Amino acid sequence: MLDERKKRILGAVVHNYITTAVPVGSRNIAKKYKLGLSPATIRNCMADLEELGYLAHPHTSAGRIPTDKGYRFYVDSLMEQEDLSSEEKRKIEKEYSHKMNRIDEIMEETSQVLSLISHYTGLILAPNLEKSIFHHLELVSLENGRILSILITGSGLVKNKIIEAEEILPEERLEEILDLINDRLSNLPLKRIKEFISDQLKIKTYSVKIWELMNQIFTWDGAEELYLRGRINILEQPEFKDLTRTKSIFQALEEKRLLVEVLSRPTPSEGVRVLIGKETRCRKIRDLSLVTSTYSINGRPVGILGVIGPRRMEYSKVVSLVDFTAKIVSEVLTDLSHTTKVYG
């Protein structure tokens, strides 16, 4: 375990590096942070911290920069959460003040807010359909036996899908099955609906065709939607002025699949999660950090939002931002889910 002095010096180095982006030297620390120590002492201490793996040298005779381990310790033990300024809070609340009826508006707005306030890249993963609650299904027959299905979830998400039925189904038959579904399955999690379809519907007298149809309606390509805003903010950071590296990072940010994969990893704990550099376990974004939180509807977590930016991120502020935003989004979505019950 680090002693008090080491902690304070590590904290000072990380803090200074985060704000200046310049490798920090002992003299600098001695001047800016009143630790009551001379540069020489600090130097010794920093050498120790380096040996312990918390700091690194870009080269001899340059200051130190934190390693991932250093950032990790800072985030876990040293940093104190820096509340958003009341102005920032106001700004966020204002963005959500006007009525939004559609989930995708809320997603757009949220990624925008996260990017705007953090000056990094904001992201939000749309509510996972699997975890959503079923509310209503509407079917419209199209030509050639194709059917447009409109699925409404408890959170107000509307999902359209066009289905090719092999055989044209009579209108009455559809009505019948539709009523059954809407009567019996309302408020069930979508995940459970497929089970129901397998169990109930198959046993009953309904034809295989209808079973297949329903199966198709409640199956969707797993491609969860990811909203990203403010990618250019990455270019703002001095460490990315070198183009070659920057380009590969942009490429990674264009690959939604990659980010979705990283984001959907099971969350070990409640609240805000911080992934630093290599901890993302993904080469392409190993120079970036990720601050995320789940957001929920009626207390049930349905999606993930957060900020992605340079390793040298203002964690103390971003953690607050992500936390705050997640709470607001949860509220907004929960409200929406209450007013989106199907009528009659």
Place this chain on the structure above:
Amino acid sequence: MLDERKKRILGAVVHNYITTAVPVGSRNIAKKYKLGLSPATIRNCMADLEELGYLAHPHTSAGRIPTDKGYRFYVDSLMEQEDLSSEEKRKIEKEYSHKMNRIDEIMEETSQVLSLISHYTGLILAPNLEKSIFHHLELVSLENGRILSILITGSGLVKNKIIEAEEILPEERLEEILDLINDRLSNLPLKRIKEFISDQLKIKTYSVKIWELMNQIFTWDGAEELYLRGRINILEQPEFKDLTRTKSIFQALEEKRLLVEVLSRPTPSEGVRVLIGKETRCRKIRDLSLVTSTYSINGRPVGILGVIGPRRMEYSKVVSLVDFTAKIVSEVLTDLSHTTKVYG
């Protein structure tokens, strides 16, 4: 008018600059293009072309680069369209070979294709709702008098909108009005529907509430959807290694409104349109060129697609690409529109 020699030399300069991105000198031209002229002669000629405004000097003792006027002349009179290789054609057709039922899939696919083949940035503006044909409307009552409207166009575009009705409307009333709309207005351009609503519906005995409701359904925020792919390809070009300028270009590319504005300008002519540098009449993208074409459904133009890239673009190839892609997209959408007639 330029004489034959000037044309050939201008063509050579533009071509060479497009392929190498290096200001081109007389010696270079003399060697690579067999014009049967000595460097000195070419020099004189280039000096003339400069005076006429077709070429420019970055500085004395550097080669020439084309001006916008130079590119324009090249595109209009010199360039010969370079057909896509059969491999490229195959590649494109393959991308469209699997069944796509939803417009947005087609849009995603198309912007992707344009970016992939051109190595610049691909873009497509989704079909303009105003110009679309109405096919079917579906209404679902939600709690609190809110109504989910589902609008299906002839091209298979499905548009959801949640409407807040001030007063709860009885189900029968909705059914009634819905039948009227679907019976009478099918196959009308959406633009005309609003007129119909104003004229017919108002005169009849329907309440003001219903009129307002319909009005809301057929009114949408003009925000047309723009699909963009391959923005990073911009970084690929040597002229953008300077960051400050690049950043502002990226910012411009993030601003969809800006691009939508430029794209939706009325097209003067049929076929592929090329806008070079300043011709875009937009400061932020004055270093870029735009190659666009309309695409259509059943012969009626409904949207715009194209490629945006450096002024020094391979026009001869990109023009072919955009032309070809527009034709394919038109076919795909027209097919889709035929199979998306509402049943019964």
Place this chain on the structure above:
DNA sequence: ATTAGCACTCTCATTTAACGAGTGCTAACT
């Protein structure tokens, strides 16, 4: 244990010089 002092290292910015591509002009050539 802490600190002051000092030699040493390494980067970065600046200067300097050489280089070379390209021009523009003139005079010779066909």
Place this chain on the structure above:
DNA sequence: AGTTAGCACTCGTTAAATGAGAGTGCTAAT
């Protein structure tokens, strides 16, 4: 008269040289 060769000149690019500055690590003194 148009074309070409020759040549001086310009200017940007690149590489090497230089010096300043920041920072370290070690040693010896406090």
